[in-house]
Amino acid sequence: MMDSGLSGKVAIVTGGSRGIGRAIVELLADEGAAVTFFYRDNAQAAAGVVAAGAEGGRAIGAEQVDVCDAKACADAVERAAARTKRTDTRGTNAGAIRDNQLAALADDDIRAVLDTNIGGVFNMTRAVIPHMIVQRSGKIINLSSVSADKGGRGQTNYAASKGAINAFTRSLAVELAPRKITVNAVAPGVIETEMSQDVRDLAGEQVKSRILLRRYGKPEEVAYAVWFLASRYADYVTGQVVAVDGGFKME
Amino acid sequence: MAQNEISKEEILAVYPKVAETMADALGCDVEEVKLDVSLIEGLDAESIDFLDMVFRLERAFKIKIPRGKIVENARGDLPEAEFEQKGIVTEKGLAQLKSYLSEIPAERFKTPMKVADIPRLFTPETFCKLVIMAQRDAQVAQGT
Numbered sequence: 001m002m003d004s005g006l007s008g009k010v011a012i013v014t015g016g017s018r019g020i021g022r023a024i025v026e027l028l029a030d031e032g033a034a035v036t037f038f039y040r041d042n043a044q045a046a047a048g049v050v051a052a053g054a055e056g057g058r059a060i061g062a063e064q065v066d067v068c069d070a071k072a073c074a075d076a077v078e079r080a081a082a083r084t085k086r087t088d089t090r091g092t093n094a095g096a097i098r099d100n101q102l103a104a105l106a107d108d109d110i111r112a113v114l115d116t117n118i119g120g121v122f123n124m125t126r127a128v129i130p131h132m133i134v135q136r137s138g139k140i141i142n143l144s145s146v147s148a149d150k151g152g153r154g155q156t157n158y159a160a161s162k163g164a165i166n167a168f169t170r171s172l173a174v175e176l177a178p179r180k181i182t183v184n185a186v187a188p189g190v191i192e193t194e195m196s197q198d199v200r201d202l203a204g205e206q207v208k209s210r211i212l213l214r215r216y217g218k219p220e221e222v223a224y225a226v227w228f229l230a231s232r233y234a235d236y237v238t239g240q241v242v243a244v245d246g247g248f249k250m251e
Numbered sequence: 252m253a254q255n256e257i258s259k260e261e262i263l264a265v266y267p268k269v270a271e272t273m274a275d276a277l278g279c280d281v282e283e284v285k286l287d288v289s290l291i292e293g294l295d296a297e298s299i300d301f302l303d304m305v306f307r308l309e310r311a312f313k314i315k316i317p318r319g320k321i322v323e324n325a326r327g328d329l330p331e332a333e334f335e336q337k338g339i340v341t342e343k344g345l346a347q348l349k350s351y352l353s354e355i356p357a358e359r360f361k362t363p364m365k366v367a368d369i370p371r372l373f374t375p376e377t378f379c380k381l382v383i384m385a386q387r388d389a390q391v392a393q394g395t
Contacts, residue, residue, distance in 0.1 A: 130306040133299065134276075178299050 005232030007032030010084040014038045014067050015094030017045040019193030023219035024226045029058035036080045038065035067094045067120030077127035087131040089230045092121045093143040099154040110157045117161035132181045141229045142169050144187040146245045166241050173239030182238040186225045189245025191217040212247025262379045269379050272311045276303040286376045314385040324384050325351035340364040
């Protein structure tokens with residue numbers, strides 16, 4: 001029997017009410033971690049995740065937090081830490097997408113995507129690392145994207161935010177290595193979620209033709225990679241970006 | 252007493268708990284955390300250790316220590332432009348720094364002194380003062 005070492009650990013996941021985030025929340029909770037997830041506006045979906053967790057005997061809590069708000073992140077992390085006395089794993093998954101050709105992007109389309117995707121990573125990570133530094137352990141897992149490395153039309157804002165996450169991940173891994181805190185990222189390809197629905201509707205066949213495995217990924221397939229990086233099996237892995245993309249090819 | 256003057260009694264009152272907290276952060280024996288030892292040169296503290304010490308002191312004393320607070324305390328009312336120029340502490344700034352870090356022997360202040368090298372001066376006593384100043388700030392904030 002494998003023991004991931006997650007039982008009794010405390011995890012915070014952002015963007016946990018839907019899609020990949022929800023799959024991560026449920027998998028970590030299945031492994032015995034006490035999970036608090038943050039959601040921005042879909043209270044109904046969040047309540048559904050908490051209720052499903054309670055039915056299955058999993059420890060899942062939810063809190064409404066906008067990751068763009070640094071103070072809200074810090075306060076929410078302090079509340080979560082006060083409840084549980086520690087913070088072992090932090091997955092930043094909250095993400096926004098507003099695709100369009102650069103010339104047609106509104107200021108707000110650029111700002112909203114960068115503020116959520118990379119700003120949220122800064123805000124959340126800065127809030128949790130004091131706890132991890134003091135306890136001399138912790139695993140930080142950021143959600144990147146295949147688009148960080150592989151160009152896609154209409155994705156300058158999204159791709160830039162995800163490329164920033166990869167660079168952030170590598171730099172922070174250096175900073176936190178002396179305290180045995182690992183920092184990694186998972187870079188999903190096209191996953192069957194609400195967020196990727198438009199891309200799949202608009203360019204489904206074209207997108208699939210670029211995936212070696214010829215199908216979209218499932219949220220739980222991304223969650224397994226996050227689970228690995230959060231587990232004790234990944235104690236010797238840091239500063240890495242793990243692709244879960246079915247073999248995505250450059251255009 | 253001037254706002255940033257701190258008596259030896261006040262320092263000795265917080266020192267045992269500060270020393271214990273710093274020993275935890277540095278992974279050393281509490282006896283090694285002498286009041287006047289240089290944290291970087293004497294106890295091999297690295298930059299992450301300073302963060303660790305601050306986080307632990309915040310918890311142990313239930314205070315908030317904003318990042319960069321030691322230099323800010325030392326600078327007092329002196330405007331930043333008069334304290335340092337292009338990363339080098341000015342003459343005025345150095346006088347201010349020596350006055351705030353009065354526990355540190357004069358020969359340890361090098362000229363020119365880079366702002367980035369100021370932490371090399373820090374000792375456990377510096378952190379005792381930091382804690383006391385933060386406690387005072389908290390009292391002011393509470394209006395007591």
